[in-house]
Amino acid sequence: MKTLTLGLAAASLAGTAMAADMGAVDEPIKLAVNEWTGQHITTHIAGEMLKQAGYQVEYVTAGYMNMYQAMSDGEIHAAVEIWSSNVSDDYAVKVEDGGIVELGDLELAAKEGIAYPAHVADMCPGLPAWEALKECAQNFATAETIPQGRLVDYPADWGTPGADRMTGLELPFKAVPAGSEGALIAELRASTERQTPLLITFWQPHWAMSAYDVQFVDLPVGEEACFNDPAWGPNPNAVNDCDFSPTRIFKAAWAGMEEKWPAAHEILSNYTLSVDAQQPMMGEVDVDGKPVEEVVAAWMAENEQVWRPVVDAATE
Structure with missing residues (x-):
């Protein structure tokens, strides 16, 4: 090999x-x-x-x-x-x-991004385009996030990349940090088994990408200006209105x-x-x-x- x-x-x-x-x-x-x-x-x-x-x-x-x-x-x-x-x-x-x-x-x-199990595309027509999330956020809402959708973000000590993108792109989602990598996997497993909606910050390489048929949301291509210049990108008032920078x-x-x-x-x-x-x-x-x-x-x-x-x- x-x-x-x-x-x-x-x-x-x-x-x-x-x-x-x-x-x-x-x-x-x-x-x-x-x-x-x-x-x-x-x-x-x-x-x-x-x-x-x-x-x-x-x-x-x-x-x-x-x-x-x-x-x-x-x-x-x-x-x-x-x-x-x-x-x-x-x-x-x-x-x-x-x-x-x-x-x-x-x-x-490697790649990092905002992701979802493949079955979630049926619950949010227009995916993988990021704009689709504006119209279907309510489908991802939970008791702790309503009326916003829930994004399961990285554990708190990994930073807040998912939350940064929700803010930058003005998407109606609240980022909730997972407790650990294991908690992220548990979310993917539960969503796949129950066919429930899930939006999650995730990465590859990871075995779960294949096991749960995880797809990435298509976000504006990340480039340096996105992280420093609010005028760059779809939201002229914020930075981070793009995908992760190439890793x-x-x-x-x-x-x-x-x-x-x-x-x-x-x-x-x-x-x-x-x-x-x-x-x-x-x-x-x-x-x-x-x-x-x-x-x-x-x-x-x-x-x-x-x-x-x-x-x-x-x-x-």
Whole structure:
């Protein structure tokens, strides 16, 4: 199974003659574990690659929006799935201050947006066009939102991207934060099983996109002016009257990592992961109930020809 990009393999092999020092192998490298299943998988693959190289690894539970101070302080050493469309302002501050450095793209193709299970299109004629939501919002209303429709937004500590778009596009919906990724999935499952209306902020890659036939609302294309210039877009009085900006998923580390663990820094810099690899593993964890560690171990065993050159290039 070809699960990492060809470019990665080529780049890694090309660097074989320039193997880095291992550094402080007696001290653990601490990787941030955030709130969603895909990130757990991404992080554990990275961690297992580091272990194969000869490092000690600790997985540290860390809030996605507020982990950057700890990373800048060297209490967390790397985070390997950061979404550009939903990262706190503190990240940029810590990069500018020199406490954090980027390690390059993860190359995980991604999209975020306002979404709905496919059956909901019958309850809101005109979908996927966003304008249709103006006329059918009452179909999404609940006791806590009436007369507005309900949008199930990301958990509060992930930011408020759904709410921002409801405001920007003047859509008559109230954004209600979900409690967790699991709560978002429960909403999709219940809506699909009961054939009830649901509008939700969601993303891909995610196994639920296929399991519940989730579709994205067509919003005005997101570009930089939308987020800074109220005059841009369909609402001349507000920003965020557009779709999410194109998402880049990247890796970052404590600025001292390269000096302390040179080979580990090289491994994480060259590490990439594809949607085709990640999404099936997410289904094994969230649908089949398998532990992340078990799923990642199976992937590592089946794909050694893909990840091993990355480790070898940094260590031999």
